[in-house]
Amino acid sequence: MKYEAIVLGVSAGGLKALTTLFTNIKDSFKIPILLVQHMHAGSDDYLARYLASICKLTVKEADEKEKIKNRTVYIAPANYHLMIEDDKTLSLTIDQKVNYSRPSIDVLFESAVDAYNDKLIGIILTGANDDGARGMEQIKKAGGLTIIQNPKTAEVPSMPEAVTKRIKPDHILELEAIAKLLNSITI
Amino acid sequence: MSSINENIEIICLLEGIYQKYGYDFRNYSQASVRRRLKLKLNSSNLPSYSAMLHKVLYEKDFFDSLLLDLTINVTEMFRDPTFYKALRSDIVPILKTYPHIKIWHAGCSTGEEVYSMAILLEEEGLLKRSLIYATDINELVLAKAKEGIFPLEKIKEYTTNYQRAGGTESFAEYYTASYDAVIMKKRLKDKIVFSQHNLATDGIFTEAHLIVCRNVLIYFNKELQNKVLGLFKDSLIRKGVLALGSKETIKFSNYANDFIELVGKEKIYGKIR
Ligand SMILES: C[S@@+](CC[C@H](N)C(=O)[O-])C[C@H]1O[C@@H](n2cnc3c(N)ncnc32)[C@H](O)[C@@H]1O
Numbered sequence: 158m159k160y161e162a163i164v165l166g167v168s169a170g171g172l173k174a175l176t177t178l179f180t181n182i183k184d185s186f187k188i189p190i191l192l193v194q195h196m197h198a199g200s201d202d203y204l205a206r207y208l209a210s211i212c213k214l215t216v217k218e219a220d221e222k223e224k225i226k227n228r229t230v231y232i233a234p235a236n237y238h239l240m241i242e243d244d245k246t247l248s249l250t251i252d253q254k255v256n257y258s259r260p261s262i263d264v265l266f267e268s269a270v271d272a273y274n275d276k277l278i279g280i281i282l283t284g285a286n287d288d289g290a291r292g293m294e295q296i297k298k299a300g301g302l303t304i305i306q307n308p309k310t311a312e313v314p315s316m317p318e319a320v321t322k323r324i325k326p327d328h329i330l331e332l333e334a335i336a337k338l339l340n341s342i343t344i
Numbered sequence: 345m346s347s348i349n350e351n352i353e354i355i356c357l358l359e360g361i362y363q364k365y366g367y368d369f370r371n372y373s374q375a376s377v378r379r380r381l382k383l384k385l386n387s388s389n390l391p392s393y394s395a396m397l398h399k400v401l402y403e404k405d406f407f408d409s410l411l412l413d414l415t416i417n418v419t420e421m422f423r424d425p426t427f428y429k430a431l432r433s434d435i436v437p438i439l440k441t442y443p444h445i446k447i448w449h450a451g452c453s454t455g456e457e458v459y460s461m462a463i464l465l466e467e468e469g470l471l472k473r474s475l476i477y478a479t480d481i482n483e484l485v486l487a488k489a490k491e492g493i494f495p496l497e498k499i500k501e502y503t504t505n506y507q508r509a510g511g512t513e514s515f516a517e518y519y520t521a522s523y524d525a526v527i528m529k530k531r532l533k534d535k536i537v538f539s540q541h542n543l544a545t546d547g548i549f550t551e552a553h554l555i556v557c558r559n560v561l562i563y564f565n566k567e568l569q570n571k572v573l574g575l576f577k578d579s580l581i582r583k584g585v586l587a588l589g590s591k592e593t594i595k596f597s598n599y600a601n602d603f604i605e606l607v608g609k610e611k612i613y614g615k616i617r
Binding site for chain 2: 220221222234237240241242243248249250251252253264267268271272
Protein backbone atom coordinates (compact mmCIF):
# COMPACT_ATOMS: atom_id res chain seq x y z
CA MET A 158 0.00 0.00 0.00
CA LYS A 159 2.48 2.50 1.16
CA TYR A 160 5.71 1.75 -0.67
CA GLU A 161 6.15 2.52 -4.37
CA ALA A 162 9.79 1.69 -4.99
CA ILE A 163 12.81 -0.10 -3.59
CA VAL A 164 16.37 1.12 -3.98
CA LEU A 165 19.05 -1.45 -3.37
CA GLY A 166 22.81 -0.96 -3.04
CA VAL A 167 25.45 -3.67 -2.95
CA SER A 168 29.17 -3.95 -3.62
CA ALA A 169 31.84 -6.56 -2.82
CA GLY A 170 30.24 -9.96 -2.33
CA GLY A 171 27.19 -8.79 -4.21
CA LEU A 172 26.64 -11.61 -6.66
CA LYS A 173 26.14 -14.22 -3.94
CA ALA A 174 23.96 -11.92 -1.84
CA LEU A 175 21.79 -10.95 -4.80
CA THR A 176 21.42 -14.60 -5.76
CA THR A 177 20.04 -15.45 -2.32
CA LEU A 178 17.80 -12.41 -2.26
CA PHE A 179 16.31 -12.83 -5.72
CA THR A 180 15.77 -16.58 -5.52
CA ASN A 181 13.71 -15.90 -2.39
CA ILE A 182 11.59 -13.08 -3.74
CA LYS A 183 8.16 -14.29 -4.78
CA ASP A 184 7.27 -14.46 -8.47
CA SER A 185 4.43 -11.99 -8.13
CA PHE A 186 6.53 -9.31 -6.43
CA LYS A 187 5.21 -6.01 -7.67
CA ILE A 188 7.19 -3.04 -6.41
CA PRO A 189 9.92 -1.87 -8.82
CA ILE A 190 13.49 -2.37 -7.63
CA LEU A 191 16.34 -0.05 -8.61
CA LEU A 192 19.72 -1.58 -8.09
CA VAL A 193 23.28 -0.30 -7.92
CA GLN A 194 25.96 -2.97 -7.84
CA HIS A 195 29.46 -1.49 -7.96
CA MET A 196 31.31 -2.81 -11.01
CA HIS A 197 34.16 -2.08 -13.39
CA ALA A 198 33.71 0.58 -16.03
CA GLY A 199 33.88 -1.93 -18.89
CA SER A 200 31.34 -4.42 -17.51
CA ASP A 201 28.52 -5.54 -19.80
CA ASP A 202 24.95 -6.42 -18.87
CA TYR A 203 25.92 -9.81 -17.42
CA LEU A 204 24.33 -9.09 -14.04
CA ALA A 205 20.96 -8.24 -15.60
CA ARG A 206 20.97 -11.42 -17.68
CA TYR A 207 22.02 -13.50 -14.69
CA LEU A 208 19.39 -12.12 -12.31
CA ALA A 209 16.74 -12.47 -15.01
CA SER A 210 17.64 -16.15 -15.21
CA ILE A 211 17.14 -16.81 -11.49
CA CYS A 212 13.85 -14.99 -10.82
CA LYS A 213 10.52 -14.33 -12.53
CA LEU A 214 10.74 -10.56 -12.51
CA THR A 215 11.81 -8.55 -15.53
CA VAL A 216 15.44 -7.56 -14.98
CA LYS A 217 17.18 -5.05 -17.25
CA GLU A 218 19.84 -2.42 -17.42
CA ALA A 219 18.30 0.99 -16.88
CA ASP A 220 17.72 3.01 -20.04
CA GLU A 221 17.84 6.76 -20.17
CA LYS A 222 14.34 8.41 -19.79
CA GLU A 223 12.74 5.01 -19.27
CA LYS A 224 9.48 4.98 -17.32
CA ILE A 225 9.64 2.91 -14.12
CA LYS A 226 7.26 -0.05 -14.22
CA ASN A 227 6.06 -2.54 -11.62
CA ARG A 228 7.48 -6.07 -11.50
CA THR A 229 10.77 -4.82 -12.90
CA VAL A 230 14.33 -4.61 -11.64
CA TYR A 231 16.47 -1.81 -13.10
CA ILE A 232 20.24 -2.07 -12.83
CA ALA A 233 22.53 0.96 -13.13
CA PRO A 234 24.81 0.38 -16.15
CA ALA A 235 28.58 0.32 -15.61
CA ASN A 236 30.19 3.77 -15.63
CA TYR A 237 26.90 5.71 -15.31
CA HIS A 238 25.11 7.14 -12.30
CA LEU A 239 21.43 6.22 -12.16
CA MET A 240 18.91 8.83 -10.98
CA ILE A 241 15.13 9.00 -10.68
CA GLU A 242 13.16 12.00 -11.94
CA ASP A 243 10.07 13.31 -10.17
CA ASP A 244 7.91 11.92 -12.99
CA LYS A 245 9.30 8.44 -12.21
CA THR A 246 11.48 8.18 -15.28
CA LEU A 247 15.15 7.24 -15.17
CA SER A 248 18.16 9.42 -15.89
CA LEU A 249 21.75 8.38 -16.48
CA THR A 250 24.72 10.71 -16.05
CA ILE A 251 28.50 10.53 -16.25
CA ASP A 252 29.04 13.02 -13.41
CA GLN A 253 32.22 12.66 -11.34
CA LYS A 254 32.51 9.52 -9.26
CA VAL A 255 30.95 9.71 -5.81
CA ASN A 256 32.57 7.65 -3.03
CA TYR A 257 35.03 6.52 -5.75
CA SER A 258 32.10 4.92 -7.53
CA ARG A 259 30.11 5.38 -10.72
CA PRO A 260 27.39 4.22 -10.41
CA SER A 261 27.13 5.45 -6.84
CA ILE A 262 24.52 4.19 -4.40
CA ASP A 263 24.20 7.59 -2.69
CA VAL A 264 23.42 9.30 -6.00
CA LEU A 265 20.59 6.87 -6.74
CA PHE A 266 19.20 6.92 -3.20
CA GLU A 267 19.19 10.70 -2.84
CA SER A 268 17.36 11.23 -6.13
CA ALA A 269 14.93 8.45 -5.15
CA VAL A 270 14.06 10.32 -1.96
CA ASP A 271 13.22 13.40 -4.03
CA ALA A 272 10.97 11.35 -6.29
CA TYR A 273 9.25 9.07 -3.74
CA ASN A 274 9.56 10.83 -0.36
CA ASP A 275 8.33 8.41 2.33
CA LYS A 276 7.07 5.84 -0.16
CA LEU A 277 10.54 4.39 -0.53
CA ILE A 278 12.41 1.38 0.83
CA GLY A 279 16.22 1.52 0.99
CA ILE A 280 18.33 -1.62 1.32
CA ILE A 281 22.09 -1.93 1.78
CA LEU A 282 23.80 -5.30 1.48
CA THR A 283 27.41 -6.51 1.66
CA GLY A 284 30.18 -4.16 0.53
CA ALA A 285 33.65 -2.84 1.32
CA ASN A 286 33.07 0.92 1.48
CA ASP A 287 30.55 3.41 2.82
CA ASP A 288 28.61 4.28 -0.33
CA GLY A 289 24.89 4.35 0.43
CA ALA A 290 25.13 5.46 4.05
CA ARG A 291 24.23 9.07 3.26
CA GLY A 292 21.42 7.97 1.01
CA MET A 293 19.99 5.75 3.73
CA GLU A 294 20.09 8.67 6.13
CA GLN A 295 18.02 10.72 3.68
CA ILE A 296 15.50 7.91 3.26
CA LYS A 297 15.10 7.61 7.01
CA LYS A 298 14.73 11.37 7.37
CA ALA A 299 11.99 11.43 4.74
CA GLY A 300 10.09 8.67 6.54
CA GLY A 301 10.92 5.75 4.25
CA LEU A 302 11.82 2.24 5.36
CA THR A 303 15.50 1.34 5.88
CA ILE A 304 16.84 -2.22 5.81
CA ILE A 305 20.41 -3.51 6.01
CA GLN A 306 21.93 -6.93 5.76
CA ASN A 307 23.22 -8.07 9.14
CA PRO A 308 26.89 -6.98 9.11
CA LYS A 309 27.80 -9.98 11.28
CA THR A 310 26.87 -12.38 8.50
CA ALA A 311 27.48 -10.19 5.46
CA GLU A 312 30.36 -11.35 3.27
CA VAL A 313 31.92 -7.89 3.65
CA PRO A 314 30.45 -5.94 6.57
CA SER A 315 31.73 -2.35 5.98
CA MET A 316 28.87 -1.07 3.86
CA PRO A 317 25.94 -2.08 6.09
CA GLU A 318 28.05 -1.10 9.11
CA ALA A 319 28.58 2.39 7.68
CA VAL A 320 24.79 2.81 7.65
CA THR A 321 24.55 2.02 11.37
CA LYS A 322 27.06 4.78 12.10
CA ARG A 323 24.61 7.33 10.70
CA ILE A 324 21.17 5.97 11.53
CA LYS A 325 19.39 3.20 13.35
CA PRO A 326 18.01 1.13 10.45
CA ASP A 327 14.43 -0.10 10.78
CA HIS A 328 15.57 -3.67 10.10
CA ILE A 329 18.87 -5.52 10.40
CA LEU A 330 18.31 -8.93 8.84
CA GLU A 331 19.73 -11.97 7.09
CA LEU A 332 19.20 -12.10 3.32
CA GLU A 333 16.40 -14.68 3.51
CA ALA A 334 14.61 -12.57 6.09
CA ILE A 335 14.94 -9.47 3.92
CA ALA A 336 13.27 -11.38 1.07
CA LYS A 337 10.54 -12.55 3.44
CA LEU A 338 9.91 -9.03 4.69
CA LEU A 339 9.70 -7.69 1.15
CA ASN A 340 7.35 -10.50 0.15
CA SER A 341 5.03 -9.50 2.99
CA ILE A 342 4.77 -5.93 1.71
CA THR A 343 2.00 -5.69 -0.87
CA ILE A 344 0.84 -2.82 -2.96
CA MET B 345 13.19 15.66 0.46
CA SER B 346 12.21 18.07 -2.26
CA SER B 347 9.23 20.19 -1.32
CA ILE B 348 6.91 21.89 -3.78
CA ASN B 349 8.27 25.24 -2.67
CA GLU B 350 11.82 24.19 -3.26
CA ASN B 351 10.94 23.07 -6.77
CA ILE B 352 9.34 26.44 -7.47
CA GLU B 353 12.45 28.17 -6.20
CA ILE B 354 14.61 26.09 -8.54
CA ILE B 355 12.35 26.95 -11.48
CA CYS B 356 12.74 30.64 -10.62
CA LEU B 357 16.50 30.29 -10.29
CA LEU B 358 16.83 28.67 -13.72
CA GLU B 359 14.51 31.28 -15.24
CA GLY B 360 16.62 34.04 -13.68
CA ILE B 361 19.82 32.56 -15.09
CA TYR B 362 18.22 32.40 -18.53
CA GLN B 363 16.81 35.95 -18.42
CA LYS B 364 20.01 37.48 -17.13
CA TYR B 365 22.76 35.51 -18.87
CA GLY B 366 21.04 33.66 -21.73
CA TYR B 367 22.12 30.20 -20.55
CA ASP B 368 19.09 27.95 -20.73
CA PHE B 369 19.05 25.09 -18.23
CA ARG B 370 15.26 25.01 -18.00
CA ASN B 371 15.02 21.89 -20.12
CA TYR B 372 17.82 19.91 -18.57
CA SER B 373 17.10 16.70 -16.68
CA GLN B 374 15.67 17.80 -13.38
CA ALA B 375 17.30 15.26 -11.05
CA SER B 376 20.79 16.02 -12.29
CA VAL B 377 20.37 19.81 -12.15
CA ARG B 378 18.89 19.54 -8.67
CA ARG B 379 21.83 17.48 -7.49
CA ARG B 380 24.31 20.06 -8.82
CA LEU B 381 22.38 22.92 -7.24
CA LYS B 382 22.12 21.10 -3.92
CA LEU B 383 25.89 20.61 -3.82
CA LYS B 384 26.38 24.28 -4.65
CA LEU B 385 23.89 25.38 -2.00
CA ASN B 386 25.77 23.43 0.65
CA SER B 387 29.23 24.52 -0.44
CA SER B 388 28.28 28.20 -0.62
CA ASN B 389 26.43 28.27 2.70
CA LEU B 390 23.32 29.86 1.26
CA PRO B 391 19.98 29.42 3.07
CA SER B 392 17.84 28.79 -0.02
CA TYR B 393 17.63 28.75 -3.82
CA SER B 394 15.97 32.14 -3.65
CA ALA B 395 19.06 33.48 -1.93
CA MET B 396 21.11 31.79 -4.63
CA LEU B 397 19.06 33.53 -7.32
CA HIS B 398 19.81 36.88 -5.73
CA LYS B 399 23.52 36.13 -5.66
CA VAL B 400 23.43 34.91 -9.26
CA LEU B 401 21.78 38.13 -10.43
CA TYR B 402 24.08 40.50 -8.60
CA GLU B 403 27.42 38.67 -8.57
CA LYS B 404 28.73 37.65 -11.99
CA ASP B 405 31.63 35.74 -10.41
CA PHE B 406 29.21 33.60 -8.49
CA PHE B 407 27.26 32.89 -11.65
CA ASP B 408 30.45 31.89 -13.46
CA SER B 409 31.29 29.34 -10.80
CA LEU B 410 27.72 28.03 -10.81
CA LEU B 411 27.86 27.68 -14.59
CA LEU B 412 30.88 25.42 -14.19
CA ASP B 413 28.98 23.29 -11.71
CA LEU B 414 25.96 22.99 -14.00
CA THR B 415 27.91 21.72 -16.99
CA ILE B 416 29.40 18.34 -16.26
CA ASN B 417 32.70 18.12 -18.09
CA VAL B 418 33.77 14.58 -17.24
CA THR B 419 35.39 12.97 -20.28
CA GLU B 420 38.29 10.76 -21.35
CA MET B 421 40.29 9.70 -24.42
CA PHE B 422 38.87 6.78 -26.39
CA ARG B 423 36.04 6.44 -23.90
CA ASP B 424 34.12 3.25 -24.84
CA PRO B 425 36.87 1.68 -27.02
CA THR B 426 34.33 -0.45 -28.89
CA PHE B 427 32.75 2.75 -30.20
CA TYR B 428 36.02 3.79 -31.86
CA LYS B 429 36.50 0.28 -33.20
CA ALA B 430 33.11 0.53 -34.87
CA LEU B 431 33.98 3.95 -36.30
CA ARG B 432 37.07 2.40 -37.88
CA SER B 433 35.38 -0.66 -39.31
CA ASP B 434 32.00 0.74 -40.34
CA ILE B 435 32.18 4.52 -40.69
CA VAL B 436 35.70 5.21 -42.01
CA PRO B 437 34.87 3.40 -45.29
CA ILE B 438 31.96 5.83 -45.76
CA LEU B 439 34.13 8.84 -44.94
CA LYS B 440 36.75 7.63 -47.43
CA THR B 441 34.32 8.28 -50.27
CA TYR B 442 34.38 12.05 -49.65
CA PRO B 443 37.13 14.34 -50.96
CA HIS B 444 36.77 16.65 -47.93
CA ILE B 445 35.41 15.61 -44.57
CA LYS B 446 33.77 17.86 -42.01
CA ILE B 447 33.20 16.52 -38.54
CA TRP B 448 31.33 18.29 -35.72
CA HIS B 449 31.92 17.29 -32.10
CA ALA B 450 29.12 18.90 -30.10
CA GLY B 451 29.68 19.06 -26.34
CA CYS B 452 33.38 18.29 -26.70
CA SER B 453 34.31 19.28 -23.13
CA THR B 454 38.09 19.49 -22.61
CA GLY B 455 38.78 17.89 -25.99
CA GLU B 456 39.89 14.34 -25.16
CA GLU B 457 37.24 12.91 -27.49
CA VAL B 458 38.26 15.25 -30.30
CA TYR B 459 41.94 14.37 -30.14
CA SER B 460 40.95 10.71 -30.10
CA MET B 461 39.09 11.30 -33.36
CA ALA B 462 42.05 13.15 -34.91
CA ILE B 463 44.34 10.23 -34.03
CA LEU B 464 41.94 7.74 -35.55
CA LEU B 465 41.63 9.80 -38.72
CA GLU B 466 45.40 10.08 -39.06
CA GLU B 467 45.82 6.34 -38.75
CA GLU B 468 43.19 5.81 -41.41
CA GLY B 469 44.91 8.29 -43.73
CA LEU B 470 42.02 10.75 -43.55
CA LEU B 471 43.29 13.53 -41.30
CA LYS B 472 44.76 15.63 -44.12
CA ARG B 473 41.41 16.01 -45.84
CA SER B 474 39.43 16.43 -42.64
CA LEU B 475 38.40 19.45 -40.63
CA ILE B 476 37.04 18.94 -37.14
CA TYR B 477 34.78 21.52 -35.52
CA ALA B 478 34.59 21.07 -31.77
CA THR B 479 32.05 23.03 -29.76
CA ASP B 480 30.87 23.32 -26.18
CA ILE B 481 28.70 25.67 -24.15
CA ASN B 482 31.47 26.19 -21.62
CA GLU B 483 34.30 28.56 -22.61
CA LEU B 484 36.61 27.40 -19.87
CA VAL B 485 36.70 23.79 -21.04
CA LEU B 486 37.13 25.00 -24.61
CA ALA B 487 40.23 26.96 -23.61
CA LYS B 488 41.63 23.78 -22.08
CA ALA B 489 40.71 21.76 -25.15
CA LYS B 490 42.55 24.24 -27.34
CA GLU B 491 45.71 23.85 -25.26
CA GLY B 492 45.54 20.08 -25.64
CA ILE B 493 47.41 19.51 -22.38
CA PHE B 494 46.35 16.53 -20.31
CA PRO B 495 47.55 15.12 -16.98
CA LEU B 496 50.28 12.49 -17.28
CA GLU B 497 48.59 10.32 -14.67
CA LYS B 498 45.74 9.65 -17.10
CA ILE B 499 47.96 8.41 -19.90
CA LYS B 500 48.14 4.82 -18.73
CA GLU B 501 44.36 4.51 -18.83
CA TYR B 502 44.16 6.32 -22.18
CA THR B 503 46.85 4.08 -23.66
CA THR B 504 44.85 1.01 -22.69
CA ASN B 505 41.71 2.57 -24.17
CA TYR B 506 43.62 3.45 -27.35
CA GLN B 507 44.85 -0.11 -27.78
CA ARG B 508 41.41 -1.57 -27.13
CA ALA B 509 40.01 0.89 -29.65
CA GLY B 510 42.14 -0.70 -32.37
CA GLY B 511 45.03 1.80 -32.37
CA THR B 512 47.73 0.74 -34.79
CA GLU B 513 50.72 2.77 -33.52
CA SER B 514 52.38 3.48 -30.23
CA PHE B 515 50.14 5.93 -28.36
CA ALA B 516 53.22 7.94 -27.31
CA GLU B 517 53.50 9.03 -30.97
CA TYR B 518 50.73 11.53 -30.39
CA TYR B 519 51.98 13.58 -27.47
CA THR B 520 55.07 15.07 -25.89
CA ALA B 521 55.45 14.49 -22.18
CA SER B 522 56.78 17.24 -19.95
CA TYR B 523 56.78 17.05 -16.16
CA ASP B 524 53.36 15.88 -15.05
CA ALA B 525 51.51 16.60 -18.28
CA VAL B 526 51.38 15.66 -21.93
CA ILE B 527 50.87 18.02 -24.85
CA MET B 528 49.10 16.72 -27.92
CA LYS B 529 51.08 16.98 -31.18
CA LYS B 530 50.57 20.11 -33.24
CA ARG B 531 49.66 18.25 -36.43
CA LEU B 532 46.55 16.98 -34.64
CA LYS B 533 45.62 20.39 -33.23
CA ASP B 534 46.01 22.03 -36.64
CA LYS B 535 42.99 20.14 -37.90
CA ILE B 536 40.66 21.16 -35.07
CA VAL B 537 38.69 24.40 -34.73
CA PHE B 538 37.27 25.00 -31.26
CA SER B 539 34.32 27.39 -30.75
CA GLN B 540 31.57 28.14 -28.33
CA HIS B 541 28.10 26.91 -29.29
CA ASN B 542 25.05 26.33 -27.12
CA LEU B 543 22.90 23.44 -28.31
CA ALA B 544 19.92 24.68 -26.32
CA THR B 545 19.78 28.15 -27.85
CA ASP B 546 21.99 28.38 -30.97
CA GLY B 547 21.17 27.26 -34.51
CA ILE B 548 22.97 25.21 -37.14
CA PHE B 549 26.70 25.39 -36.64
CA THR B 550 28.07 23.83 -39.80
CA GLU B 551 27.18 21.33 -42.49
CA ALA B 552 28.85 18.07 -41.49
CA HIS B 553 29.51 14.57 -42.82
CA LEU B 554 29.73 13.22 -39.29
CA ILE B 555 28.35 14.63 -36.04
CA VAL B 556 29.59 13.22 -32.76
CA CYS B 557 27.59 14.18 -29.68
CA ARG B 558 28.22 11.81 -26.82
CA ASN B 559 26.96 11.97 -23.26
CA VAL B 560 25.36 15.38 -23.70
CA LEU B 561 21.76 14.43 -24.53
CA ILE B 562 21.48 12.39 -21.31
CA TYR B 563 21.53 15.71 -19.46
CA PHE B 564 18.56 17.08 -21.43
CA ASN B 565 14.84 16.41 -21.08
CA LYS B 566 12.86 14.84 -23.93
CA GLU B 567 11.82 18.18 -25.38
CA LEU B 568 15.35 19.55 -25.59
CA GLN B 569 16.65 16.22 -26.86
CA ASN B 570 14.18 16.41 -29.73
CA LYS B 571 15.15 19.96 -30.52
CA VAL B 572 18.85 19.12 -30.61
CA LEU B 573 18.34 15.96 -32.68
CA GLY B 574 16.43 18.11 -35.17
CA LEU B 575 19.35 20.50 -35.27
CA PHE B 576 21.70 17.59 -36.00
CA LYS B 577 19.45 16.27 -38.72
CA ASP B 578 19.44 19.67 -40.42
CA SER B 579 23.21 20.02 -40.04
CA LEU B 580 24.08 16.68 -41.62
CA ILE B 581 24.65 16.27 -45.32
CA ARG B 582 22.52 13.72 -47.16
CA LYS B 583 23.41 10.28 -45.74
CA GLY B 584 25.51 11.92 -43.04
CA VAL B 585 26.42 10.01 -39.90
CA LEU B 586 25.34 10.76 -36.32
CA ALA B 587 27.16 9.18 -33.36
CA LEU B 588 25.64 9.35 -29.88
CA GLY B 589 26.77 8.09 -26.47
CA SER B 590 26.36 4.42 -25.63
CA LYS B 591 23.25 5.11 -23.53
CA GLU B 592 21.64 7.59 -25.89
CA THR B 593 19.28 6.70 -28.68
CA ILE B 594 17.34 8.31 -31.47
CA LYS B 595 14.78 5.50 -31.32
CA PHE B 596 12.09 7.16 -29.22
CA SER B 597 12.61 10.68 -30.56
CA ASN B 598 10.68 12.65 -33.16
CA TYR B 599 13.43 11.88 -35.68
CA ALA B 600 13.51 8.09 -35.34
CA ASN B 601 12.29 7.73 -38.93
CA ASP B 602 14.87 10.06 -40.43
CA PHE B 603 17.76 7.79 -39.49
CA ILE B 604 18.76 4.15 -39.83
CA GLU B 605 21.04 2.24 -37.50
CA LEU B 606 24.52 1.84 -38.96
CA VAL B 607 26.01 0.27 -35.84
CA GLY B 608 23.07 -0.14 -33.48
CA LYS B 609 24.99 -1.28 -30.44
CA GLU B 610 27.30 1.74 -30.61
CA LYS B 611 24.48 4.20 -31.34
CA ILE B 612 25.82 5.21 -34.72
CA TYR B 613 23.07 6.32 -37.12
CA GLY B 614 22.87 7.30 -40.77
CA LYS B 615 20.58 10.01 -42.08
CA ILE B 616 18.28 8.56 -44.71
CA ARG B 617 17.81 11.58 -46.93
C1 LIG C 1 29.68 14.87 -19.84
S1 LIG C 1 30.44 15.91 -21.01
C2 LIG C 1 30.70 14.80 -22.37
C3 LIG C 1 32.04 15.03 -23.03
C4 LIG C 1 32.37 14.09 -24.19
N1 LIG C 1 31.48 14.29 -25.30
C5 LIG C 1 32.37 12.65 -23.73
O1 LIG C 1 31.44 11.92 -24.05
O2 LIG C 1 33.30 12.23 -23.06
C6 LIG C 1 29.09 16.94 -21.51
C7 LIG C 1 29.51 18.23 -22.17
O3 LIG C 1 28.38 18.87 -22.75
C8 LIG C 1 28.50 20.24 -22.57
N2 LIG C 1 27.17 20.87 -22.66
C9 LIG C 1 26.19 20.88 -21.74
N3 LIG C 1 25.14 21.61 -22.18
C10 LIG C 1 25.46 22.03 -23.42
C11 LIG C 1 24.79 22.83 -24.38
N4 LIG C 1 23.57 23.33 -24.14
N5 LIG C 1 25.42 23.10 -25.55
C12 LIG C 1 26.66 22.60 -25.80
N6 LIG C 1 27.34 21.85 -24.93
C13 LIG C 1 26.76 21.57 -23.74
C14 LIG C 1 29.15 20.38 -21.21
O4 LIG C 1 29.77 21.64 -21.05
C15 LIG C 1 30.12 19.21 -21.22
O5 LIG C 1 31.39 19.61 -21.64
